[in-house]
Amino acid sequence: MCGIIGIVGTKPVAERLIESLKRLEYRGYDSAGIAAQVNGVLERRRAPGKLRELEAVLAAHPLNATTGIGHTRWATHGAPTEANAHPHIAGRVAVVHNGIIENFAELKAELQAAGRVFESQTDTEVVAHLLDQALSTGLEPLEAFEATLKRLSGAFALCVLISGEDDVILAARNGPPLAVGYGQGEMFIGSDGLALGPFTNRVSYLEDGDHVIATHDRARIFNASGTEVVREIKTVPASAVLMEKGNYRHFMEKEIHDQPEGCQRTIAAYVDTLTGRATIAGVDFSTLERIQIVACGTSYIAGMIGRYLIEQLADLPVDVEIASEFRYRQPALRPGALAIAMSQSGETADTLAAFRHCAAAGMKTAAIVNATESTIAREADVVWPIHCGPEIGVASTKAFTAQVSVMIAIAIAAARDRNRIDAAEEQRLVRVLIEAPRLIAEAINLEGSIKDIAVEIAKARDVLFLGRGPMSALALEGALKLKEISYIHAEGYAAGELKHGPIALVDEATPIIILAPYDSWFEKSASNMSEVMARGGQVVFITDPDGAKHAPAGARVVVTAPASDPLVSALVMSAPIQLLAYHVAVVKGADVDQPRNLAKSVTVE
Numbered sequence: 001m002c003g004i005i006g007i008v009g010t011k012p013v014a015e016r017l018i019e020s021l022k023r024l025e026y027r028g029y030d031s032a033g034i035a036a037q038v039n040g041v042l043e044r045r046r047a048p049g050k051l052r053e054l055e056a057v058l059a060a061h062p063l064n065a066t067t068g069i070g071h072t073r074w075a076t077h078g079a080p081t082e083a084n085a086h087p088h089i090a091g092r093v094a095v096v097h098n099g100i101i102e103n104f105a106e107l108k109a110e111l112q113a114a115g116r117v118f119e120s121q122t123d124t125e126v127v128a129h130l131l132d133q134a135l136s137t138g139l140e141p142l143e144a145f146e147a148t149l150k151r152l153s154g155a156f157a158l159c160v161l162i163s164g165e166d167d168v169i170l171a172a173r174n175g176p177p178l179a180v181g182y183g184q185g186e187m188f189i190g191s192d193g194l195a196l197g198p199f200t201n202r203v204s205y206l207e208d209g210d211h212v213i214a215t216h217d218r219a220r221i222f223n224a225s226g227t228e229v230v231r232e233i234k235t236v237p238a239s240a241v242l243m244e245k246g247n248y249r250h251f252m253e254k255e256i257h258d259q260p261e262g263c264q265r266t267i268a269a270y271v272d273t274l275t276g277r278a279t280i281a282g283v284d285f286s287t288l289e290r291i292q293i294v295a296c297g298t299s300y301i302a303g304m305i306g307r308y309l310i311e312q313l314a315d316l317p318v319d320v321e322i323a324s325e326f327r328y329r330q331p332a333l334r335p336g337a338l339a340i341a342m343s344q345s346g347e348t349a350d351t352l353a354a355f356r357h358c359a360a361a362g363m364k365t366a367a368i369v370n371a372t373e374s375t376i377a378r379e380a381d382v383v384w385p386i387h388c389g390p391e392i393g394v395a396s397t398k399a400f401t402a403q404v405s406v407m408i409a410i411a412i413a414a415a416r417d418r419n420r421i422d423a424a425e426e427q428r429l430v431r432v433l434i435e436a437p438r439l440i441a442e443a444i445n446l447e448g449s450i451k452d453i454a455v456e457i458a459k460a461r462d463v464l465f466l467g468r469g470p471m472s473a474l475a476l477e478g479a480l481k482l483k484e485i486s487y488i489h490a491e492g493y494a495a496g497e498l499k500h501g502p503i504a505l506v507d508e509a510t511p512i513i514i515l516a517p518y519d520s521w522f523e524k525s526a527s528n529m530s531e532v533m534a535r536g537g538q539v540v541f542i543t544d545p546d547g548a549k550h551a552p553a554g555a556r557v558v559v560t561a562p563a564s565d566p567l568v569s570a571l572v573m574s575a576p577i578q579l580l581a582y583h584v585a586v587v588k589g590a591d592v593d594q595p596r597n598l599a600k601s602v603t604v605e
């Protein structure tokens with residue numbers, strides 16, 4: 001989603017704004033812009049498309065200033081044109097915005113009736129006009145900003161410049177996150193710690209409802225009721241702001257390769273290697289009646305895999321639901337259940353809303369997040385972080401396997417707490433989990449052969465992924481990864497559903513990718529493979545050494561992943577499908593890290 005940066009600085013600001021916007025690119029955007037005070041006058045540069053377009057505009061028309069604001073826009077209201085790109089200027093005010101002003105239509109009508117002329121189709125422009133109108137009544141900047149905020153409804157993060165108010169930035173948070181960075185005689189506002197990374201590691205995270213006025217040497221923060229407050233200044237570790245691709249072409253490629261380490265760090269946080277116990281703090285699973293997982297996209301699929309494992313090992317009922325559906329129906333919630341929000345970013349609007357819905361019903365809440373300063377993390381009763389480091393590629397990879405790692409540890413802990421396994425079995429399962437990163441690394445070594453398959457798959461118009469048990473969830477993930485970065489239409493199905501519809505898609509031109517380790521579902525998956533091949537289907541069979549031995553003859557390609565215990569096979573089988581999607585996208589020349597129309601953190605519903 002949109003990215004925001006604001007700098008009250010002492011050095012030339014344009015380059016710094018661009019540097020920071022580059023670090024926000026990962027969130028997804030389709031236009032960008034900056035504005036600054038040049039001799040007391042607001043000037044801006046904007047461009048549709050990528051940041052290089054904005055850099056070209058700046059090269060032709062430099063902006064010489066030390067204080068400014070910048071924005072990457074992911075279009076919601078109005079196409080990604082220059083006129084709709086932020087910052088929006090009205091009179092003395094320039095504003096950048098992330099989120100949606102829900103009452104913008106009525107505000108716009110009111111402002112137009114008062115003679116104000118709008119240049120864009122965005123919801124954001126009303127903020128610039130409202131604030132300019134308030135300033136024109138003689139209010140001081142902070143008062144005018146507060147009056148403006150009172151008129152807005154919806155979820156928003158804002159950052160504002162006012163002409164004639166040199167070296168002042170105003171900002172507000174109502175929903176999407178915003179952080180304040182503290183420098184030496186300089187202050188920064190940014191969507192996240194990554195955006196502030198080049199300038200400072202001293203950061204305060206604004207609470208919902210906060211607004212702030214930042215000058216060279218201080219930031220005054222006010223809460224929703226207007227009381228001045230102190231927000232803790234945290235030191236952001238260097239590892240949290242590192243954004244290097246190393247020798248990899250894309251962040252996604254690097255992040256796929258990061259997985260053994262990311263999972264290892266995550267697993268280490270949830271097992272005690274000495275005692276062989278799973279250590280999930282904050283919840284006693286023995287008394288739980290149910291678990292309700294809410295999530296979106298890939299995080300939802302990680303939850304589905306968790307459901308298989310927790311129900312099977314711990315005999316504890318688990319519901320997993322897409323957050324955007326959950327929040328708008330009337331689910332029958334009971335206080336005896338645990339709500340788990342699964343979210344890499346911890347900011348996904350639908351997941352947050354569904355999570356709040358559970359909390360309001362009196363359920364205990366837990367968050368499995370990568371961003372530990374995120375809204376979901378801060379609102380949860382218990383936080384179970386994944387420890388895979390920042391994920392920059394829009395397509396989630398290492399966060400997914402880290403989430404699944406936590407789910408496995410939860411399944412083991414719950415099985416123990418509910419007396420479904422004895423100490424020896426717990427130790428065995430923990431050992432299996434600890435071994436998983438090595439197997440993931442071996443699976444990543446299949447990259448050479450997967451690259452070859454990708455050349456063929458890249459020619460397809462449609463691809464079908466099939467699997468049973470946890471592999472049916474992974475089939476969804478395989479299809480999601482492929483479609484989002486290569487734009488090839490792909491469907492994931494539980495293989496048992498094949499005969500209930502998808503088999504009609506089978507022809508020589510549609511590759512069918514079957515995920516089938518040699519487990520209790522193998523025979524049935526192998527039968528599905530035969531059914532597909534009998535109809536001319538071209539099968540890519542992703543299995544393990546025993547599965548390769550027992551596979552029916554005739555698969556176009558067999559990919560042999562390392563043998564693994566069913567507890568961790570979803571972790572091990574993830575790498576082949578991620579690599580496949582990645583290499584297909586590379587063959588097709590797609591923008592792997594920033595696929596069209598997608599945003600990394602979906603902070604609007």
Ligand code: F6R
Nearest residue numbers: 297298299343344345348395396
């Ligand atoms: C797909 C992907 C998305 C996210 C989804 C939820 O590769 O990355 O489907 O999984 O937008 O995001 P988080 O986990 O941040 O809530």
